[in-house]
Amino acid sequence: MSSLQARLARWSWDRFFLLALSFIAVCVWYFSTQLIQPYPHNANWFESAALFPKLSLLIVAVAGLIEIYQRRHQMASGESEELDSSAANIQDAISMVVAFALYMLAVPFLGYLISTLLFLSVGCWLLRFDFRTSMLLAITLSVTMWVVFVKVLKVYFGHAWLI
Amino acid sequence: MEFIDALSGGFSSLSTLPIALALIVGAALGIVVGVLPGVGPGVTIAVLLPFTYGMPPLGGISLLLGVYCGAFYGGAVTSILIRTPGEASSIMTMFDGYPLARQGQAQRALSLAFMSAFVGGIASALLLGLVARPMASFAGKFGAAENVMAILLAAVCIGKAYRRQFPAAMMMMGLGFFLATVGIDPNSNEQRYTFGIPGMLSGIPLVPVAVGLFGIAQALVMVSSPVPQFDSSLIQSAGLSWRGFLEPFRYPKAMLKGLFLGSAIGVLPAVGAALSTSLAYFWAQKGAKDPTPFGQGNPEGIVAAECANNSNSGGAMITVLTLGIPGDAITAIIMGVFVVHGIVPGPSLFTDRPEIINGVLASLLIINFVILGLLILTVKPLARLAYVNPKILGLVILVLGFVGSYSAANSMYYVIIAAVFGVFGLVCARGNIPTIPLILGMVMGDTLEASLRQLLGRSDGSLEPFVTRPMSLAMLIAIVVILFWPFFMALGKRFQRSNTSNPS
Numbered sequence: 001m002s003s004l005q006a007r008l009a010r011w012s013w014d015r016f017f018l019l020a021l022s023f024i025a026v027c028v029w030y031f032s033t034q035l036i037q038p039y040p041h042n043a044n045w046f047e048s049a050a051l052f053p054k055l056s057l058l059i060v061a062v063a064g065l066i067e068i069y070q071r072r073h074q075m076a077s078g079e080s081e082e083l084d085s086s087a088a089n090i091q092d093a094i095s096m097v098v099a100f101a102l103y104m105l106a107v108p109f110l111g112y113l114i115s116t117l118l119f120l121s122v123g124c125w126l127l128r129f130d131f132r133t134s135m136l137l138a139i140t141l142s143v144t145m146w147v148v149f150v151k152v153l154k155v156y157f158g159h160a161w162l163i
Numbered sequence: 164m165e166f167i168d169a170l171s172g173g174f175s176s177l178s179t180l181p182i183a184l185a186l187i188v189g190a191a192l193g194i195v196v197g198v199l200p201g202v203g204p205g206v207t208i209a210v211l212l213p214f215t216y217g218m219p220p221l222g223g224i225s226l227l228l229g230v231y232c233g234a235f236y237g238g239a240v241t242s243i244l245i246r247t248p249g250e251a252s253s254i255m256t257m258f259d260g261y262p263l264a265r266q267g268q269a270q271r272a273l274s275l276a277f278m279s280a281f282v283g284g285i286a287s288a289l290l291l292g293l294v295a296r297p298m299a300s301f302a303g304k305f306g307a308a309e310n311v312m313a314i315l316l317a318a319v320c321i322g323k324a325y326r327r328q329f330p331a332a333m334m335m336m337g338l339g340f341f342l343a344t345v346g347i348d349p350n351s352n353e354q355r356y357t358f359g360i361p362g363m364l365s366g367i368p369l370v371p372v373a374v375g376l377f378g379i380a381q382a383l384v385m386v387s388s389p390v391p392q393f394d395s396s397l398i399q400s401a402g403l404s405w406r407g408f409l410e411p412f413r414y415p416k417a418m419l420k421g422l423f424l425g426s427a428i429g430v431l432p433a434v435g436a437a438l439s440t441s442l443a444y445f446w447a448q449k450g451a452k453d454p455t456p457f458g459q460g461n462p463e464g465i466v467a468a469e470c471a472n473n474s475n476s477g478g479a480m481i482t483v484l485t486l487g488i489p490g491d492a493i494t495a496i497i498m499g500v501f502v503v504h505g506i507v508p509g510p511s512l513f514t515d516r517p518e519i520i521n522g523v524l525a526s527l528l529i530i531n532f533v534i535l536g537l538l539i540l541t542v543k544p545l546a547r548l549a550y551v552n553p554k555i556l557g558l559v560i561l562v563l564g565f566v567g568s569y570s571a572a573n574s575m576y577y578v579i580i581a582a583v584f585g586v587f588g589l590v591c592a593r594g595n596i597p598t599i600p601l602i603l604g605m606v607m608g609d610t611l612e613a614s615l616r617q618l619l620g621r622s623d624g625s626l627e628p629f630v631t632r633p634m635s636l637a638m639l640i641a642i643v644v645i646l647f648w649p650f651f652m653a654l655g656k657r658f659q660r661s662n663t664s665n666p667s
Contacts, residue, residue: 017594017596018596021334021338028341028356035358036353036354037353037357039353040351043351046619046624047616047619049348049351051616051619052340052344053344057337057341059334060338063330063331063334063337066330067330067596070327070330083384083588083592084592085592087388088383088387088593089389090387091387093384093386093387093589096561097383097585097589100379100561100582104575104582108575119561120562123386127386127554127558137558142562145562149570153214155569155573
């Protein structure tokens with residue numbers, strides 16, 4: 001294993017994530033001439049529509065690199081200041097994200113009520129609730145949501161095969 | 164006199180049935196989410212935000228303010244009864260509230276907490292009424308240079324509030340600034356970073372981003388985390404005692420310390436209630452009247468912490484109303500209601516829409532009375548909400564997050580944004596990267612860019628106005644001092660050390 005590979009192997013995934021964000025910011029900064037249409041080539045720098053987004057991207061890239069350096073030297077705080085996800089089971093979270101994505105896809109075809117019922121049933125199953133609790137929860141919640149949002153608040157979900 | 168007029172004007176603005184109903188529902192929801200495990204006011208306000216669009220502006224603001232204030236009260240219930248703070252700002256209440264409850268005085272502890280929070284809430288609303296108008300007339304003299312510096316100062320304060328995560332917070336703030344620029348540039352009509360996606364022409368909307376970062380990310384954490392275990396034996400003892408209600412007034416010093424710190428810190432961007440409660444708690448220890456040691460059921464600890472906790476709300480609204488700068492994620496989302504209704508928070512709001520300002524002031528006052536009334540009626544059944552399985556709540560938040568983001572524009576594009584930012588929020592939480600600065604950056608980005616371009620356009624690209632205008636220069640100096648404070652401290656220490664080692 002080369003020294004570079006050994007060094008990379010010691011990198012935690014959060015530093016890779018920060019690096020990826022900084023890298024994306026640099027790429028977007030670099031390709032701004034293509035990503036702003038039409039690009040104001042002839043405008044003064046201080047009147048350009050690219051000035052502020054480019055400055056923002058610079059902040060993202062530089063601050064991201066400083067954060068990576070701090071984490072590398074263990075200068076950054078290890079505790080979450082906002083949302084504590086330390087006990088979260090990441091597999092469960094991924095399954096729920098997949099279920100949510102399918103739910104988003106299902107609503108235009110199956111309708112809000114049926115999609116919500118299915119999503120809640122699958123969600124309860126993923127969370128290992130017993131069958132009776134799952135059905136009770138899924139039916140009660142989906143019908144309540146449907147009545148409140150579709151019937152009372154008139155949120156329109158478009159034409160679907162079912163309701 | 165002007166204050167009394169403003170207050171009576173505010174009461175009459177609130178006297179319509181939809182607004183009064185919104186206020187009561189918001190207060191009730193706030194108390195409930197304060198007690199529910201894992202659900203905070205941020206999640207609730209983010210999910211509720213789209214539903215406020217159809218309401219009159221004051222109705223929407225009152226609903227969200229009710230949730231904001233109610234959660235402060237509700238958080239104390241679980242802190243005292245099950246030693247699990249509903250909100251981060253209720254941690255200090257737990258230190259003395261729980262020991263009191265263990266000694267069989269749960270009702271006294273709850274009454275102390277609620278009355279102290281009530282005093283804090285009323286005092287902060289009055290402070291808002293007294294301070295906001297003079298501050299707005301002062302802020303009215305701000306030009307583009309001062310606006311830029313005020314936002315930059317707020318951004319630096321927010322970053323510094325994250326202490327050692329300062330670069331991460333600034334990174335997310337920068338990302339928020341960038342996201343605010345996506346879409347058609349209002350000045351030159353150029354399409355910026357739309358990637359040819361038609362939905363992105365109108366920009367990345369705040370609502371689904373807030374729903375994703377605060378609602379969906381939180382829900383994903385709740386459904387994937389084990390159910391927390393707690394000692395539920397004290398839940399049955401929930402209740403209130405009239406003697407306990409009057410007890411906070413026996414400790415005026417602790418109360419004043421809490422009020423002072425809560426209001427003062429509430430004005431500072433991003434510092435938040437958690438810091439003010441802990442500072443007030445430790446300050447109250449000095450010269451405490453009650454001989455009970457702190458941490459073993461001293462009532463003054465509860466009084467100082469709860470007063471500080473609830474006096475934050477008024478302080479946080481001062482910067483929103485007078486400068487258009489939100490202090491935290493919740494006030495940033497509340498600012499979203501203003502923006503959606505075409506109301507621009509800032510000094511001009513006081514002359515253009517005084518009924519909104521007066522209405523907010525009156526809402527903050529009434530909300531505290533409504534919450535106290537609701538707590539007196541429902542504290543016993545309310546405490547039982549702590550039993551609710553957070554995984555079920557997580558599922559409900561996901562479904563509400565879906566319909567909330569969809570209904571903001573009846574568009575699946577909004578749901579996709581919410582889902583993407585939900586996953587992004589979860590990844591950030593796992594990587595210990597703060598996401599609140601992103602929302603704050605998005606909210607402040609538009610004003611910052613507009614002011615910066617206005618200033619540079621007038622000065623032909625010269626940065627001189629930043630240093631020639633006294634207020635702007637003062638804020639610039641403040642930014643430099645805040646940014647380089649650790650270096651100044653290190654220099655000072657080195658100087659001191661060299662002096663002690665070489666006294667000659």
